[in-house]
Amino acid sequence: MTFSNPVTQRQWNAFRGNKRGYWSLWLFSILFVLSLSAEFVSNDKPLLMSYQDELYYPIFVSYPETQFGGMFETEATYRDPYVRELIEADGWMLWPIIPYSYNTINYELDVPAPAPPSADNWLGTDDQGRDVLARIIYGFRLSVLFGLLLTIASSVIGIFVGAIQGYYGGWIDLGGQRFLEIWSSMPILFLIIILTSFVSPNFWWLLGIMLLFSWMSLVDLVRAEFLRCRNFDYVRAARALGVSPPLIMFRHMLPNAMVATLTFMPFILNSGIVTLTSLDFLGFGLPPGSPSLGELLGQGKANLQAPWLGISAFFSLATLLTLLIFIGEAVRDAFDPRKYLS
Amino acid sequence: MSGKISIRQLRVRFPGQPRAAVDGIDLDISAGQMHALVGESGSGKSLTALSILRLLPPSAHVSADNITLDDKDISRWSEAQMRQLRGGRIGMIFQEPLSALNPLHKVEKQICESILVHQHLSASDARKRCLELLEKVQLPNPEEMLARYPHQLSGGQRQRVMIAMALANNPSLLIADEPTTALDVTVQENILDLLKHLQREMNLAILFITHDLGIVARYAEVVSVMSEGKVVEQGETAAVLEHPQHSYTQHLINSAPGGEAPPMESAAPTLLHTKDLTVSFVQRHGWLGRKSAFTAVDGVSLNVPAGQTLGIVGESGSGKSTLAMAVLRLVQSQGEISLNDTRLDKLVGNNVRPYRAKMQVVFQDPWGTLNPRMTVGQIIGEGLEVHRKDLSADERTQKVIAVLTEVGLDANARHRYPHEFSGGQRQRVAIARAVILEPQLLILDEPTSALDRSVQHQVLELLANLQKRHGLSYIFISHDLRVVRSLSHYLLVMHDGKVVEQGPTETVFKTPQQPYTQRLIHAAFDETVKSQQA
Secondary structure, X not given: OOOOOHHHHHHHHHHHHOHHHHHHHHHHHHHHHHHHOHHHHEOOOOOEEEEOOEEEOOOOOOOXXXXXOOOOOOEOOOOOHHHHHHHHHOEEEEOOOEOOOOOOEOOOOOOOXXXXXXXXXXXXXXXXXXXXXXXXHHHHHHHHHHHHHXXXXXXXXXXXXXXXXXXXXXXXXHHHHHHHHHHHOOOHHHHHHHHHHHOXXXXXXXXXXXXXXXXXXXXXXXXXXXXXXXXXXXXXHHHHHOOOHHHHHHHHHHHHHHHHHHHHHHHHHHHHHHXXXXXXXXXXXXXXXXXXXXXXXXXXXXXOOOHHHHHHHHHHHHHHHHHHHHHHHHHHHHOOXXXXXX | OOOOEEEEEEEEEOOOOOOOOEEEEEEEEOOOOEEEEEOOOOOOHHHHHHHHXXXXXXXXXXXXXXXXXXXXXXXXXXXXXXXXXXXXXXXXXXXXXXXXXXXXXXXHHHHHHHHHHHOOOOHHHHHHHHHHHXXXXXXXXXXXXXXXXXXXXXXXXXXXXXXXXXXXXXXXXXXXXXXXXXXXXXXXXXXXXXXXXXXXXXXXXXXXXXXXXXXXXXXXXXXXXXXXXXXXEEEXXXXXXXXXXXXXXXXXXXXOOOOOOOOOOOOOOEEEEEEEEEEEEEEEOOOOOOEEEEEEEEEEEEEEEOOOEEEEEOOOOOOHHHHHHHHOOOOOOEEEEEEOOEEHHHOOHHXXXXXXXXXXXXXXXXXOOXXXXXXXXXXXXXXXXXXXXXXXXXXXXXXXXXXXXXXXXXXXXXXXXXXXXXXXXXXXXXXXXXHOOOOXXXXXXXXXXXOOHHHHHHHHHHHHHHHHHHOOEEEEEEOOHHHHHHHOOEEEEEEOOEEEEEEEHHXXXXXXXXXXXXXXXXXXXXXXXXXXXX
């Protein structure tokens, strides 16, 4: 990749120079893109099917069972042997690699759930007969998306607050710092648990509640960086030119603060994912039935006789966090001027 | 233990750089002699000194036929032997004493550490030795000094402590890397006198690294002139400076600042005028503690005539730069500031903005003054975006090109980033950024202090030309009296925030009235030769 700014170019080269981080980024991107298209990888509906020489797209369009000669007006359940027979009598179905969605219950199990890994359920099923691999794929997507949204939102707020404090200094800074000290001394996990008992938590509620506390991690960094930049000659020169404060902050000071911020982001992402997982594990997180790594871990703990639950959840979580840490380390090193200047 | 050091064919090379940083130099320094190493930045002076002690970063490739100290080849010594040498037989003084001293240790600990590493003395003997050293470097009240931290000392005192540390183990060679560059002129002279005195008393060999030919002429017995990693000329100081053989030496000598500003008619109207301008900073001790005010600028009244230059001189901490910031309305101040009869001090908030185009500023540090993430074109054009919203993008580019040509840079420079330019070129970019708005007043805050002599000369010439062409007024702030003299029509001497003396430049220089001014001028223009020919 080439950049017009030589500084960015050198940082990118330094990042690529860190093989571990570079490959982690690739691996993570592939996994993330795969999980984004989870509906095409793992679903209980066929990708494509033909019935009476007509093509159908069940993933995008909801067809009633009556369309295929069934008796219910509701959407066809394609895994139902009866429906399958109806369709395959006069057409064909193309199934995804994993023919289960995160909430599909496999009624054809030979053993009581949780079922051990088999040719049908590669990583076995959980205690409600749902495919573990499908739940991991959807859970991975949910965790990463949650973490990313949380990271972006808390960065925006954190940078904004830090920038204001650092640029203006004085009373604004003093007041802000005291508020931060009080706010950050609250027992966050307990507050979240209490708050989630007031509302029935869904994805957005959880995101909002966690955002209340996660925006603080960047404020100190950005504030310190802005306090330092305030006295740079080129910032003073811009003030002498009459450039407006928002523009000075955005154009002259923010790029300096971005180094510290970008370095910190993978770690915020990580902690967001971990918090969500621990809430799910404790049962205070996402609503029941949602695919979640924490919930799977909880099942692993409750069903020690079915080790594939705990092991699968542990490995997917460990892989995800390790990849992010490796990427974070590489980013940190790439932004370290002592490394990319030498 | 005579302390004769000789270096043969020293080479230093950094990976990834086409040319060797130090390219086969020979040096001989004898006991009781001050050998000056002069050259511009990047000529390899400091690298040479550091490679004697093997203190270069590990990425450097150093090779030498031999480096001998008293006929022993130290270039192949082990790291343990070198450690004995550093701070023992060879002492070193750095440029910035504040960063070379550990801020958490008292003076006693700083000096004793080196004594205890190299000599087997008891703590009380070390303390005694410490006191002796402090007396030797002529610090007042040595007993009291022992208990002080570096931040409680003045710049000159810190440098004396550094010298005491370097002398702690009776070295035979002292390496001084620009030891006075960070100091005020009057302090500078005292430190140099001290070094000279110690050299004679202890029969020291001193390797003195500097860029200042004035110091070389007065203090050094032998001089080597370095350029691009090579010694281009070497010999006795008087001979070299009076009859320079190499063109580079001649160039260095000729670019020393000097001369007087071109005459101007005296009846120019007043452009900028301040009356009783005061800047004070309130320091509060704790939340409810008492407040104390520190007055950086104390009741300064000045006049800048249109099209002429007001020079402001003074030592560090005298309030020169704060005064400039106050005039620019970048710090809070009390008192009258008027530009063309507009009371700037009465304007608040956005009302100041239209006047910003009329007053511009150029700062000292060419590395800090340009945003490293913007192209030169964006940097220069930024002011136009604010003040000339009527211009189209094309017209703006045209103006940027015109101003780049005017300050002597290529039009294509606008696509490049600051790090691709040298210090002098960056300062030209900073000047271009200021003059593109066609200001009436340009405040120059030590614009040439961080530049090499020959570059300094070119930048001063550029400034003089711009003034002539556009009738600009300058406020020229500097601690270097020679530079100020070459450009200013009026002079204002500041000390502790107050104006000590002001008047037409030549009058002040020829007949200074105040003792402080006399001292400053004496320190800057004194040419007594204090070296003795060995």
